[in-house]
Amino acid sequence: MSIDVAAARADTVGTGHVTHLDNAGSSLMPRTVADTVVAHLRREEQIGGYRAAAESAGRLAEVYSSLARLIGATPEEIAVLESGSSAWATAVSALPLTAPRVLLSRTEYWHNLLVLRRLADRRRLELVVLDDDASGRVDLGHLQRELDREDVGLVALTHVPMAGAQVQPAAEVGRRCRAAGATFVLDACQSVGQLPLDVGELGCDMLVGTGRKFLRGPRGTAFVHVRREVLDRLEPALRDRRSAADGSGRTEARMLESWETSVAGRLGLGRAADHALGLGLEAIQARVTALAGVLGARLAEVATVTVHGETPPGSGTVMFSVRDLPAEQVRAQLAARTINVSTAALPPPDTGSVLDPGGPRPPVAVRASVHYFNTEDEIDRLVRALRRAPPRAHRGPARGH
Template sequence: MPLNLTQLRADTGGAGKVTHFNNAGSSLMPRQVTDAVVGHLRREEEIGGYEAAAEAAPNLDRVRVSLAQLIGANPGDIALTESGSNAWAAAVSALSLTAPRVLLARTEYAGNVLALRRLARHRNLQLVVLEDDDGGKPSVDHLQQELATGDVGLVALTHVPMTGGPVNPAAEFGSLCRDAGVPLALDACQSVGQMPLNVAELGCDILVGTGRKFLRGPRGTAFAYVNPDLHGAEARMLESREASMAGRLGLGRAVDYALELGVEAIRDRILKLAGIMHARLAELPGVELHTEPQHGIMTFSVRHKTPAEVKEHLARERVNVSMVQHAPSTPDAVLYATLEDEPTAVRASVHCFNTEAEIDRLVEVLTQLQRTNR
């Protein structure tokens, strides 16, 4: 069933106040999510933090149930955390790897690469960057060759890169890793909430996601799935005893909201809007698109303007976008990338509550900016 746009916009307090194309950074929460967060904070104010948590215990338990439904897992294999990358690093570091080579793709999230570099130093591991295939995705053939050596202890893959670009072949990776008995750690921070995910179909042993991006949950919320058959890592050990219960309840409400809308319907609308945005930006002289519309994240450059200048100009018109560095192209650059590298592109990311009129607005403001070049 197509989504009811009027309802979606009514649920989204920020819709109409800003043109929000920074959903890959942090999306606009629906009011149901804000209500869950604020409602719990009020109870903490009124009766005390521990008492409010005890009162909300059944709802807090349901957060794991909702997440489990979202990704086809058991609630007991889900950890509630505050950061996707911290959970990823903790889960991966706890693994007892049976071989020294760790495979990763060119588009692995830079924070995960940093964690792998630390791990490699301490445990004498060798990090190997997989080649891309002709379509710019990590090569499944190269993965197969590496796995056949018997020297691979772990494979890391970021499902949808924060820099845009193709959706990486997670299920193909999962199937080969399962056959080889090698754990696959999947970073789904940019895919969860914008496309259906199922850990059994993806064949991953670790999956992490953040709350604030396409799930539209509060900041400082994240989750991790850990396959209970893995040696070393275990879901609950990733949880910190102290955390924002309001945030966790907000995350649960965000997941329920996505499930109520239907993740397929969300995906379809995001893809439709991404296609429209891509076509409109492609018509703009001086705009160079770097990605195809395969999900909600699009990156582009504007001739004679830095990404920061474009972002600032759009922000003055209350159009929110962000900036990214392109994924590095050589293995060395992948291994030594940092999260602080100079941005090379503007990132505009759509969600289901965005409209075609908002895309028109983006195009209009970019056109104004280009006039200042003449």
């Protein structure tokens, strides 16, 4: 089934206000997600937060089922947290990690790297950055050689990088980690909501997703999946009163949550998962990758533009630079024309800058990212704006997420 783009746009208020090409940063919520959040806040206003939460207990429980369905997990394996970074840090820090070596890809998300570096210092672990293959994806031969040493405790992979469209061979990495008995954590913050995900097929022990990007959830929402067999091994730093076990006495991933949370945000996140499932992740992926192909090709036709990364892109993000114009100025000029893009350091950015802070800084480029509700007309709008002479310089924040 293909996406009804006109219906998707009618269901997305923001498409009437902006040309939103920043879905890798923070997408536009569909109407039903925003309505869910606002309706709950109204109930909190009317009857108080605790009673409003009690009234929504059934729907809150369904949030876990929705997220579990989205990635082929069970509700007990899901915890909801407030950001992808904190979800990743909380879950990975709770792993006992008995084997001393940790493998990571060159495009691992920078915050994950900071956490790993801290863990490595405290627990005397060795971080090993895996080579890329000719396509720029993780070199599976290098991965296998490291796994064969039988001293790898953890493998960390970012499925789709913050600054690019390249999809890592996560299922193959998962298969090899499973065979070697190494714990595999997959950062799916840029893939959830635009690619079909199934934790069984991916072979991961942990998967982290954030709400506001391609999943189109509210800001301040994220989730982590922890495989049933790994849950019993977790040693979270903090356990508060709701976080112990399900009725059967078995540990639940919810032990990673803190008790206080945005209930409205959680309900919105569950709604966003249902919405994506309703459209179908295969259909979303097909539309997003086709549109990203158009975006990359049209940008490449602009004489002053350099497109980075492989074409056609494997997912929704295209990185590009404009001759003689810093990325942040391009972003600001486009924002002035109600076209939303963001900026990000080109891959492989973070392994170098985090593990070698004195090393060369990676260049920053413009990040344009499409979702299924975008249109070719919007891409043409972007291209026309880039062809015009740039207005004067503007200063603003330098880094996207």
